[in-house]
Amino acid sequence: MIVELVNDLKNKNLEAEEYVERTYEKIGKYDKYTNAFITIRSKEEILREVKENINKGGKLAGILIAIKDNISTKGIRTTCASKMLEDYIPPYDATVIEKLKKEGAVIVGKTNMDEFAMGSTTETSYFGPTRNPWNLERTPGGSSGGSGAALAAGYVELALGSDTGGSIRAPAAYNATFGLKPSYGTVSRFGLVAYANSLEQIGPMARNAEDLGLLFSIIAGPDDKDATTLDLSLNFEFKEQNVKSVRIGILSDILEMSEKPVSGVIKDVIDKLSSEGALIEDTKLGNAEYALPAYYIIAMSEASSNLARYDGVRYGYSKYMEGNWREVYAKNRGEAFGIEVKRRILLGSFILSAGYYEEFYLKALKVRNLIKKSLDELFTKYDILVSPTMPILPPKIGEVINDPVRMYAMDLNTVIANLAAIPALSLPAGFYNDLPIGLQLMGKYLSDIYLINISSYIERNVTKLYNLTAPIKI
Numbered sequence: 001m002i003v004e005l006v007n008d009l010k011n012k013n014l015e016a017e018e019y020v021e022r023t024y025e026k027i028g029k030y031d032k033y034t035n036a037f038i039t040i041r042s043k044e045e046i047l048r049e050v051k052e053n054i055n056k057g058g059k060l061a062g063i064l065i066a067i068k069d070n071i072s073t074k075g076i077r078t079t080c081a082s083k084m085l086e087d088y089i090p091p092y093d094a095t096v097i098e099k100l101k102k103e104g105a106v107i108v109g110k111t112n113m114d115e116f117a118m119g120s121t122t123e124t125s126y127f128g129p130t131r132n133p134w135n136l137e138r139t140p141g142g143s144s145g146g147s148g149a150a151l152a153a154g155y156v157e158l159a160l161g162s163d164t165g166g167s168i169r170a171p172a173a174y175n176a177t178f179g180l181k182p183s184y185g186t187v188s189r190f191g192l193v194a195y196a197n198s199l200e201q202i203g204p205m206a207r208n209a210e211d212l213g214l215l216f217s218i219i220a221g222p223d224d225k226d227a228t229t230l231d232l233s234l235n236f237e238f239k240e241q242n243v244k245s246v247r248i249g250i251l252s253d254i255l256e257m258s259e260k261p262v263s264g265v266i267k268d269v270i271d272k273l274s275s276e277g278a279l280i281e282d283t284k285l286g287n288a289e290y291a292l293p294a295y296y297i298i299a300m301s302e303a304s305s306n307l308a309r310y311d312g313v314r315y316g317y318s319k320y321m322e323g324n325w326r327e328v329y330a331k332n333r334g335e336a337f338g339i340e341v342k343r344r345i346l347l348g349s350f351i352l353s354a355g356y357y358e359e360f361y362l363k364a365l366k367v368r369n370l371i372k373k374s375l376d377e378l379f380t381k382y383d384i385l386v387s388p389t390m391p392i393l394p395p396k397i398g399e400v401i402n403d404p405v406r407m408y409a410m411d412l413n414t415v416i417a418n419l420a421a422i423p424a425l426s427l428p429a430g431f432y433n434d435l436p437i438g439l440q441l442m443g444k445y446l447s448d449i450y451l452i453n454i455s456s457y458i459e460r461n462v463t464k465l466y467n468l469t470a471p472i473k474i
């Protein structure tokens with residue numbers, strides 16, 4: 001637990017040198033296989049900061065944290081896993097980074113991800129795929145796969161990810177760790193390199209519920225630099241929330257669409273929740289089949305507009321500068337964006353073009369509203385909604401990457417929360433052939449802390465799965 005680690009460092013039960021050494025030894029030994037980091041800072045620099053911060057104090061005094069590489073870190077390269085930003089060093093910190101630094105956290109490095117967070121497996125990275133520490137032949141999920149793998153491998157106890165349609169929860173599920181996609185507006189997006197603004201949030205990733213809550217309480221809160229943040233502070237009190245008499249709706253349509261090994265493990269957990277006194281009922285999300293197309297239409301449209309800024313003049317790769325501007329623009333972008341990013345820019349631009357806008361984009365917005373409405377209705381009957389986080393086991397490296405439609409289908413269960421702005425949390429549910437399976441909890445808008453506290457009860461009393469470290473088999 002972070003609270004104990006902070007104390008141990010403060011009381012010198014654990015020396016800063018040993019803590020840093022231990023971390024670097026693990027990363028040095030295993031990250032050539034897992035490829036969780038794009039950038040790792042130097043040991044000397046980190047050790048100095050850890051020592052300084054232990055003296056200064058704070059809720060994370062001296063704690064090492066891994067940051068997804070689409071979150072701006074002053075003076076530390078931030079690539080978005082793209083050739084486009086291969087050498088980009090931000091001159092400023094994202095608001096979440098400022099908040100972490102204020103509490104004494106020390107950034108150990110920047111984690112691998114799908115290029116511009118577009119993907120579900122961390123294979124679209126320009127820096128090569130991240131491999132799942134539980135099974136190196138498998139993907140760690142994505143797009144925050146580096147952060148998930150860094151937690152599962154035990155390199156760090158805390159990480160940040162971003163979640164536009166599942167990018168925190170997929171890696172949480174596939175790495176047997178914890179991840180929260182916060183309610184929209186609770187965490188500042190200032191300094192997050194935008195993919196699809198109306199859907200995404202930065203969120204905490206950790207190895208247990210308590211640490212997840214601590215990290216969330218630090219990064220959440222209003223921010224003048226992000227007008228979409230809410231002017232309220234969520235009162236964070238971490239306590240196990242017993243599931244007795246909690247009304248749990250099982251999204252049975254989604255559950256039945258999952259692979260057998262996945263639904264099997266999830267049903268076991270549901271049975272256990274029921275014997276703990278939870279009030280379990282099968283239910284359905286109306287329009288579930290439209291969630292995925294609506295999500296991809298909205299996400300690609302926003303992406304095509306956001307990524308227009310990489311013109312090689314103001315931002316990004318600028319190998320070609322001479323000649324006709326159109327050609328220069330096309331050449332730089334043609335060379336520096338990967339195939340998945342290009343696909344989305346093209347489709348997004350098409351969707352937003354005259355005539356098609358009404359046919360696709362407006363329809364998708366209507367579906368988004370309908371989904372919100374059906375969720376509002378469900379939350380009058382249930383305190384939380386439960387489903388598998390991912391419909392399939394972690395795919396093998398190479399298995400879905402060349403089949404975009406199959407890859408998009410992996411996000412079936414996760415995109416719902418982004419469309420509806422509600423919080424969703426993934427925690428370990430169990431294993432099938434040593435492959436992790438995640439349980440997703442969704443709650444009504446701003447019930448983030450409630451979800452964290454429920455997940456804490458589940459990890460301690462139901463699944464008994466937390467603080468797991470993968471036995472990396474080389």
Ligand code: GLN
Nearest residue numbers: 117118119164165166167
């Ligand atoms: N897999 C989804 C996508 O590619 C979600 C990604 C994310 O949440 N950043 O859009």
